Structures are given as structure tokens and as C-alpha cells.
Amino acid sequence: MTTHASKQEILLESGTNELEIIEFQLRRQLPDGSEKISYFGINVAKVREIIKVPETTDYPNAHPSVVGIFNLRERLIPLLDIAHWLKIPVASDLSEKRVIVTEFNKQFSSFLVDGVTRIYRISWGNVESPSQFLESRDTDCVVAVIRMEERLIMILDFEKIFADINPAQSMESYDISLDQKVLQSEQMVQRRGDKTVLAVDDSAFIRKLIEKTLITAGYRVISANDGAEAYDMLMEFEQIAHSEGGNIGDHVSLIISDVEMPRMDGMHLVKRLREREIYVKLPVIMFSSIMSEENRRKALLVGADDTVTKPEIGTLVEMVDRYIFGP
Structure with missing residues (x-):
């Protein structure tokens, strides 16, 4: 699955206060063997493509949440296990997982997720700021919440996550x-x-x-x-x-x-x-x-x-x- 930024560019140009997000999932493994799905979102403008999990090479002294690095179109890209960073226990089987390749802050990176659902086009007016309780936490990484009919989609602060993984470039x-x-x-x-x-x-x-x-x-x-x-x-x-x-x-x-x-x-x-x-x-x-x-x-x-x-x-x-x- 490859995303195209053309629609997002039109939205930004018109100033209509709309965006497109890619919804992805993390499936928490519960003690009784069942799972609970959490839904997250990332702006399409940050995403370059979505791929199957590639073969990675270990990187010495990397952050514990970094799976390794891989080569994609002549670029060396780090792979971050977003569930590990968020401290969400998920299944270790990589066969059904996906990798979201991103570009922001003039850097390429990628994030391991349990699944990618779909793309939504929404108004920023329907995107809510997190509660004051969340905002006041030093470790908070949720910058916005979208209410859907049957679930909540959380927008993560990927700049904060990236800074934690790559402090020298922060x-x-x-x-x-x-x-x-x-x-x-x-x-x-x-x-x-x-x-x-x-x-x-x-x-x-x-x-x-x-x-x-x-x-x-x-x-x-x-x-x-x-x-x-x-x-x-x-x-x-x-x-x-x-x-x-x-x-x-x-x-x-x-x-x-x-x-x-x-x-x-x-x-x-x-x-x-x-x-x-x-x-x-x-x-x-x-x-x-x-x-x-x-x-x-x-x-x-x-x-x-x-x-x-x-x-x-x-x-x-x-x-x-x-x-x-x-x-």
C-alpha cells in the first residue's frame, strides 16, 4: 500500500481545515489470551508508504524500542516498535504486522504496527485536544483524539517519539x-x-x-x-x-x-x-x-x-x- 499526498496538498492549499489520516492498530494481548484493539492515527502527509515487515539489521547501542535498520530504495531507515515504546504488550509474530514508513523533520523513519485499517478524511474541527490530565503528564504522547461512532482514534506526537529515539537529532x-x-x-x-x-x-x-x-x-x-x-x-x-x-x-x-x-x-x-x-x-x-x-x-x-x-x-x-x- 502506497499513499499519495496529492489530496492532502489540495486540502492544505485550500485552507479548508481538513486532513487525511491513516488509521493503524495495536492489539494488546490480555492475560486471559484475548486481545484488545487500540486505534491510532497519523497524518497522510507524514507517510511515504506502508510495507510488509522487512529483514532488519541490529544497530549497536540503539534505543530498546528500535528493532533495527533496513535498506529501502537506497535509504537506511530505522524501524521502531511503536508498541514497545508505548509499553503495550502485543503478539511477537511479525507475519501479519505492517511497517509505516514516514518522512518528517527532514528524516525518514518507520514504525512497526499490528495492522493498517484505512484512510479517513476529516475536519480538524472534529479532532479534539486531549484532556488536561493527559496534557499535564510529562510522558504524554497523545496530541489529539478523534471520536468515531464505535471507537476513539488517538493521534500520537511522533515528533516527541522521534526525539526520544534519536536525541542527538532532536x-x-x-x-x-x-x-x-x-x-x-x-x-x-x-x-x-x-x-x-x-x-x-x-x-x-x-x-x-x-x-x-x-x-x-x-x-x-x-x-x-x-x-x-x-x-x-x-x-x-x-x-x-x-x-x-x-x-x-x-x-x-x-x-x-x-x-x-x-x-x-x-x-x-x-x-x-x-x-x-x-x-x-x-x-x-x-x-x-x-x-x-x-x-x-x-x-x-x-x-x-x-x-x-x-x-x-x-x-x-x-x-x-x-x-x-x-x-
Whole structure:
């Protein structure tokens, strides 16, 4: 089974707040010998193909959840046992399992699953944020939940999983205080301290990294869990600005937004904001793991000023400086 991103690209371009997900299964083995099926989802835009389990080669000192590596079309790709990472006991027989090959954060990877069901096209408005209980857990890896008639589909934070498996390539390894490309004079840090950046991302893991990086540089940072929360927040700022005779820039100097988010995605957020005159000049940077050249073009078409591909968090401060203070 090979997926094609053409429909997803159309959805992103039109800003209709829709997405396509691939549903996959993990079958928990219960003590009585029965099994319980859990359903998960991944955005089609992250998936390159779905294959049978390949022969793998052990990789020395790899993470315990890494099965090994394999060669696919001249690429060496790591295979992650997602059930092992999630601590879900499943059957060891590989004959009926499938491997989802992904590309995001400019990296190829793959995930071992018990089965792939189908592709759904849904509105982000029907994708819910996880409960506050889940959101507050340090180990949480569920960024969204989709209610189907007979089951729940959980969307996993694959960026967080990937960072745990490959810490050397994770955004967590970036330390802005050691980045000589970023201006860190006392005067510049003070200038940044007068500006507020709104970070919008459904991943608590990513939000914390953005906040840490920008705050270390001197910026004030506020955050939202998804596009809908960000939009509501901005509407409140708009009302305050209107009543006080100010403008939106008095409250938010720039927005950094993910693309994939429950309730309202980043593309739709930008499109709605640009329809209102007060937000026409407010700088918006899209920060996404699926920011290909084609998706960058679409982001710019809906009104984004610039884009950054995860995990290139090291370019964020320079870009924010440029759009807030000028070249």
C-alpha cells in the first residue's frame, strides 16, 4: 500500500481545515489470551508508504524500542516498535504486522504496527485536544483524539517519539546560548523583552522547546494548544486593543504556528486572520515537520510570512528578530 499526498496538498492549499489520516492498530494481548484493539492515527502527509515487515539489521547501542535498520530504495531507515515504546504488550509474530514508513523533520523513519485499517478524511474541527490530565503528564504522547461512532482514534506526537529515539537529532539538543549566529548583546536582549511572541502547537513537547529558546533570547512568550485557542486569544486581544485605542501589535508582535493541530489547523488559522484588517501586517511564521517546498508555497499563499521546517529551531530567533525589528 502506497499513499499519495496529492489530496492532502489540495486540502492544505485550500485552507479548508481538513486532513487525511491513516488509521493503524495495536492489539494488546490480555492475560486471559484475548486481545484488545487500540486505534491510532497519523497524518497522510507524514507517510511515504506502508510495507510488509522487512529483514532488519541490529544497530549497536540503539534505543530498546528500535528493532533495527533496513535498506529501502537506497535509504537506511530505522524501524521502531511503536508498541514497545508505548509499553503495550502485543503478539511477537511479525507475519501479519505492517511497517509505516514516514518522512518528517527532514528524516525518514518507520514504525512497526499490528495492522493498517484505512484512510479517513476529516475536519480538524472534529479532532479534539486531549484532556488536561493527559496534557499535564510529562510522558504524554497523545496530541489529539478523534471520536468515531464505535471507537476513539488517538493521534500520537511522533515528533516527541522521534526525539526520544534519536536525541542527538532532536530539537532538545539545541542551546541558543551557544549559538554564535544569534545576536545576544545586553541591548538586544532588552529590545526583545518588549515584544511578545505567540507560539501555537498541539505538542506540549514542541511548545516547551519554542518557549525555552525564545525566552532565553529575551522574548516574552505566550502559547496556545491549537489554532482555535490561538484564534480565541487573539480575538480577546483585538477587543482590548479596540477599547483602548491601540492595535494588536501592543499584545502580540509575531505568531509562530504549527500546521497540524486539532480543532483548527495552522493554515486555516492564518487564512482567517488575514481576512481581518487588524491582522494583515502581523508577522506569522509556520513551524512544521511537514514543511516541504510545496507546503511552504501553500503556507505563503494563505498569508504566512515565512516557514521553518522542524527540527531547525536554531533558525527561529534570527527569523523572529528579522520580522519584528527588520533586516
